[in-house]
Amino acid sequence: MADGTWGARAYRRSMDTDIATSFAVLLPLLAGLALIDSLSFGTLAIPVWLMMAPGKLRATKVMIYLATIGGFYFVVGVMLLFAARFASLQFEIDWNHPVIMLGGFVVGAGLLILSFVIEPPKSLQKDTTSKKASGMYTRLAAWRQSAVEDNVSALDARISQTNTKQRTKSGTVTLMSIAVTAGVLEVATMLPYLAAIGLLTASAPALGLGFVQSSGLLAAYCVIMLVPSLTLFLGRTVLRNAVSPLLERIDEWFAKNGQSTIAWVIGAVGVVLMLNTWSAVENVLFG
Structure with a gap:
């Protein structure tokens, strides 16, 4: 079936559903999912830890980390978007079909139930939960230390300029590795991003979005996802004393x-x- 014919059919059916049929609906949904995504370990907790490193703020290191994890999300998203678009065209999937819509509702209900399984009510929680979180926090804090530590001792001050450059390069590689590792670990839980990709795929025919336009919206998604961390970074740079307590509270909350x-x-x-x-x-x- 031709892409245009499929798009027209999807558009007509979408008039009776909640799939985004206008940018006025699609863009707020994407922005909301991006802001939900901004609250993860990789996009908020680790940047906050980097900003709280002892001594002078390592602005370059923070920006390298944010650029790396944002780029990782974008690359993964483009690949998934291409796969979803290919499958839609190859198998002529109508994402607005009532059966698929009902399936989406069932999946949503399942995720909501799963959230209570992962994090039961406070009265049912065991003490081991906080210990596990603390253990994860301790390991990630050690990664942060290895990535941002650039204070040299008296002995380090006597090393050669070549070795200094090598150490800086090694720290940058370590930092980028942390960003990619955080992204890989979160692939299984990047549900807001997967939902955004699904929304773009389902809405593309009605809105006439090509692969390039959809990729551009994904890029915008990744930027919005980093806005909270970038805002904290700007505040940490300009108003250190005012923002530092907020960073500490965020740090403690994630721990x-x-x-x-x-x-x-x-x-x-x-x-x-x-x-x-x-x-x-x-x-x-x-009915």
């Missing part, structure tokens, strides 16, 4: 509630999916 963040993100994506496919459920329940 104690890292698992809660994952559960909250999963639950939020579940709610977004349920709201975005609710009209299909209405059609089934109320």
Whole structure:
């Protein structure tokens, strides 16, 4: 079936569903998912740790980290977007079909339930949860130390300029490795990003979005995802004394509630999916 014919059919059906049929609907949804994504370990916790490193703020190191993890997200997103678009055209998938919409609602409900399984109510939690979070925090804090430490001792001050350059290069590589590692570890939980890619794929025919335009929206998504960290970075640079207490509170919160963040993100994506496919459920329940 031709792409244009499939797009027209999808558009007509989308008039009776909640799939985004205008940029006024699509863009706020993408921005909201990006801001949810901005609250993860890789996009917020580690940048905050880098900003809190002892001594002078290493602005270059923070920017290298943010650029690396943002680039990692974008590359992964483009590959997934290409795969989803190819599958849609190859198998003529109509993402606005009521059955698919109902499936999306069921997945959303499942994610919401899963969020309570991952993070049970406080009264049912065991003490081991905070210990596990602390253990993860300790390991990541050690990574931060290895990436940002550039204070030299009296002995280090006597090393050659060549070795100094090698050490700087090694620190940069380590920092970029941390960003990629954080991204890889979060691939399984980057549900807001996966939801955004699915939304772009489903809405592309109705909005006439080509692969290039969709990739551009993904790039914008990645930028918005980094806005909270960039805002904190700007505040840390300009108003150090005023922002430092906030960074400390964020740091402490992630140390104690890292698992809660994952559960909250999963639950939020579940709610977004349920709201975005609710009209299909209405059609089934109320005709």
